[in-house]
Amino acid sequence: MVEPQAVPVFERVYAVVCQIPVGRVTTYGQVAHIVGNCDARTVGYALAGLREGTDVPWQRVVNSQGKISLIGSDQRHRLEAEGIVFDARGRIDLSRYGWSGPEQAWLEANGFDPLWFWNR
């Protein structure tokens, strides 16, 4: 059992992002929601600090409108390679590809607060 507050926020963000399944996406706000005690900006800051070649699937995090924030990156191609389809406006259908969060058992085992998450 990991102590939640003992792990830096950025590390907690990475832990959650690594749980997003292939072919699914989630939003900055949702990750912040799961991590707790931080906001969407913090998630962006955390991902911005990743190095090239990281194992963290950062491409699976998009903004609340289902759009890519990193224009000019290969994020869209990475997602399309996972089977995700973009509409004519360049948006992803979150009701179809959206991921709501880890299993409660995972949250408990990794020092997150399941109750806080589900009650919100």
Add this chain to the structure above:
DNA sequence: CTTCTGACGAAAT
């Protein structure tokens, strides 16, 4: 110590 700066979000205007 203070200020600035980035992959953001939701509600109000």
Add this chain to the structure above:
DNA sequence: CATTTCGCCAGAA
């Protein structure tokens, strides 16, 4: 649809 406001991490200057 466009803007503004607030929320509040971490490192550099």
